[in-house]
Amino acid sequence: MQRVGALSRRILAAAPGVLPSRRCDRLGLPVSTGSFRLACVSASITAPALSGLGLSVSPVSRSIHQYAAATPRPGRLSQGIQPLSAPVLASSMFQAQVGAFGPVQSLCGPSSVRFKKYVVPASKITQSELSRLMGLAKPEARTLAIAVGLLVVSSAVTMAVPFSMGRIIDIIFAETQGGSHQRLVEYTQLLIGVFLVGAAANYGRIVMIQNAGQSIVARLRQNLFSSIMRQDVAFFDRNQTGEVINRLAADTVVVGKAVTDNVSDGLRSVASAVVGIGMMAFMSPKLTLVVLGIVPPVCIVAVLYGRYVKRLTRQVQDSLANATQVAEERISNIRTVRAFAKEPEEVKRYDGHVQTVYSLGIQEGKARGIFHGATGLAGNLMMVSLLWYGGHMMVTNEITVGTLTSFLLYSAYVGVAVIGLSQFYSELMRGLGASERLWTILDSKPTIPLSEGHKIPHDRFFGKIDFQNVAFAYPTRPDAPVFKNLSLTVPDGKILAVVGTSGGGKSTVGALLLRLYDPDSGNILIDNYNVRELDASWMRQQIGLVSQEPVLFSGTVAENIAYGHPSATIEQIQDAAVQANAHRFITEFPEGFNTIVGERGQSLSGGQRQRIAIARALLKNPRILILDEATSALDAQSEHLVQEALERLMQGRSVITIAHRLSTIRNADTIAVLGNGEVVESGTYAELMALPDGQFRKLVERQTISAN
Ligand SMILES: Nc1ncnc2c1ncn2[C@@H]1O[C@H](COP(=O)(O)OP(=O)(O)O)[C@@H](O)[C@H]1O
Ligand SMILES: [Mg+2]
Structure with a gap:
């Protein structure tokens, strides 16, 4: 970090997600900005991850189910469905189609925004990436096939419009020359019927596509969440919560859209282009060549634009993830933010990340402006050349006025289809960009x-x-070993007190026993089985953890107590609460055991949370118990109640207690003093106090261990 100059630090602060790898190299930073950020991972993320997972892992699968249940199921039709345009009158349709050539969309905003040039690493599209993305749609093959069938119907109707319009105009023209009025009426009635069929097909197609899209997004989210839940704890040290949440919330939608809506629109464009060109060739091959001259340049522009969008999307999603990360952490810790009066700074920090997304959006807007401007101009030029050349052909009686009208409409359709295809390509690239992270x-x-x-x-x-x-060293800090050569034993049913200075690795003992991490060398055995051979979920179910900051989940008191034992009866829950000295305060709440504890249990006091955590551990009834400074954050009154509860909890179990209270330590069968990554002293209280220059004695004398 020392080598990072002030400027680079500013760049990092402004856009942590987009530091180009070349610059990382020059600054001696890790190439992936992800691992750079990891150096800044704050303890507030890792600590809850540890204790939150620490209790036992069987709830992991339950959380997955809960999440799955909360994910919206397919079948719900949402807003934002674009109807297929089917204008009825030739003139207004003509205008509408011609108008479709010129939507120069751009994002506008305050001019004070600085434009930053982000170095976008080149990206290649591989075959497997694409087929994997498309593979997501496979389970929906049937729904999508029906949608394609309906698409054929609705496209056929749409493509019949220009031809029919030409015929109608010719009929009207004939009528002005004294033809029959009856034909016009019949023809119009027929057309209305055909359009109704087209409308029904369109409705069906959109519903089907939406169903498929929602199923894909739901499944993707479920798989992703399930995969996240199964990751090593080290994964959560490396990846920030907000980032991971953004993958779940935003990237899945982008990807889902890419393989459904987008494919459907793409197919429609293909159909329009093919049929349109076919009809034009049928009506006048000569005029068709004029139209085709315009297609290749548009395609080239489209491909360039699509590639650009893919790279940009990855960055936008990254920056969004950063913004989500900041928001998530600040919102969930609003009490700390408020206590430090840091609201304006936090708003600014969030603004910074949003600004990055904004600037990227501006860049995209410029590219999109060029794209639409160029393709729109090309389309309009094509129209003019058609009018000029077609007008010439009409004058020489090569074609009728109806044919020229149909032709103009078809060319407009083809033009729209070509633009649609290029949008299909850029949306596909967007999907690829977002799917990489997934x-x-x-x-x-x-x-x-x-x-x-x-x-x-x-x-x-x-x-x-x-x-x-x-x-052992934490995977995110491989150069800072916590343990070098740690050996300790807890005979079954005995109590081991682990003492040592803060940061000495006491909590890490618990994390290793729970197998949140594996040691770099050496072994951890339970009943002479290496923990690596044991079923980790089973093993974690046998271990209870009460930590300094017990984590509760939003829900009722009863649900939280039953977290480690979901099938517990209400009597068992109440019994555990009684033993944990929690029954009295719970029943004093108006809602009793049905009281909602608030997010992470924030609407309870520290001592109340602690006793609920003890009740939770009692109900789980584990063979092995880890008490990690379970009483250190409490006042004297609740400490007494908690201590009493803990003593009940410890009975008949193997216990590792990390404590700072002398009375707890004194009651332990053995005391192990950690220092320098190993056990420097161990023995009973009396033995250790008898050592004249002992570490333990020093800790007691310096009152690192409190007397009462
Ligand atoms: N998830 C983590 N990732 C990286 N380092 C960690 C992590 N958790 C703890 N550490 C570091 O490991 C060392 C031991 O931590 P810990 O076991 O929590 O100490 P304590 O004895 O105070 O309980 C400390 O230096 C701490 O900063
Ligand atoms: Mg600790």
Whole structure:
């Protein structure tokens, strides 16, 4: 970090997601900005991730189900469906179609915004990337096939419009020369019938496409969330919450749209282009050549634009993720923000990220402006040449006025279709850009599988714990080993107190025992089984954790107590609450056990949360218990209540207690003092106090360990 100059730091602050890799190299930063950011991952993300997952992992699968249930199911029709335009009168249709050539869309905003040039790394489109994206639509093949069938019908109707209009104009023309009026009436009636069929087909097509799209998005979200839930804890150290949430919320929609709406629109464009050119060739091959002259340049512009959009999309999604990250963290910790009066700064920080998205949007707007301007101009020039050349042909009686009208309309249709195709291409590229990140998550296989391996039979499971020569550094900080050679033993049913300075690795002992991480070397054994051989979910179910900052989930008190044992009866829940000294305060709430605890239990006091966590652990009834400074954040009154509850909880279990209270430590069977990545002293209280120059004695004397 030292080598990063002030300017580069400004760039980083302004656009953390878009630092070009070349610059990273020059600054000696890791190439991926993701891993750069990881150096700044704050403890507030990792700590809840640890303790939140720490209780047991079987709730992981439950969370997946909950999430799946909350994901909107397919079949709901949402807004924003564009009707296929089918103008009725030749003149207004003509205008509408010609007008469609010129929608120069651009984003406008305050001129004070600085334009930044982002270095966009070149990207290649590989075959597999594309087929994988399209593969998402496979389960919807039937729905999509029906939609395509309906598309053929509605497109056929649409494509019949110009031809019919030409005929009608010729009929009207004939009538002015003394023809029969009856033909006009019949022809119009027939057309109305055909249009009604077209409308019905259009309705069906849009409903089908929407259904397929929603199913794909829902499935993608479910798979993604399921994959996220299974990731190693280290994954959550590396990836920020808001980023991951953005993948779930935004990227899935972009991808879902790319393979449904977009494909449908693309097919419609193909159909319009093919039929349109076919009809034109049928009516006048000569005039058709005039139209075709315009197609290749438009295609070239479209491909260039599409590539650009793909790269841009990846950046926009990244910047959006950054913005979501900031918002998510600040909103969920609004109390801290308020206490520090940091609202304006946080708003500014968020603005900074939004500004990046905004600037990228402006860039896209410029590109889109050029694209639409150029294609619109090309289309209009084509119209003019058609009128000029077609007019000439009409004068020489080569074609009728009706044919010229039909021809003009077809060429407008073809023009719109070509633009539609190029939009299809750019939307596809957008989908590819967004899907890359999804594949990264879906493909990353956790190194610690949730459930594979041995389960110790209940009657042979005692809960003896051994750490043998464990060396460990957190994956995100490989150069800062927490343990170099840690060995400790907890005989079954005994209590081990782990003491040491803050940051000495006490909580890490718990994390390793729960197998949130695997040691770099050495072994951790439970009942002489290496934890690597044991089924991790099963093993975690046998371990209870009460941490300093217990995490509750939004829901009722009863739900939170039953988190580790979902099938518990209300009597069991109440019994656990009584033992945890939590019954009294719970029943004093007007809603009792049905009281909502608020997000992360924030509407409860620290001591109340703590006792609910103890009740949760009691109900889970684990063989092994980890108490991580479970009383350190409490006042004397609740500490007494919690302490009493903890003593009940500890009975008959193997316990690792990380404590700062002398009374707890004194009651332990063994005390292990951590220092320098290993156990520097261990023994009973009396033994350690007897060491004249002992570390433990120093801790007690310096009152690092509190006396009461
Ligand atoms: N998720 C994490 N990623 C990287 N480093 C961590 C993580 N959690 C803890 N650490 C670091 O590991 C060391 C030991 O932490 P910990 O076990 O929490 O200490 P304590 O003894 O205070 O409980 C500390 O230096 C801490 O900064
Ligand atoms: Mg700790």
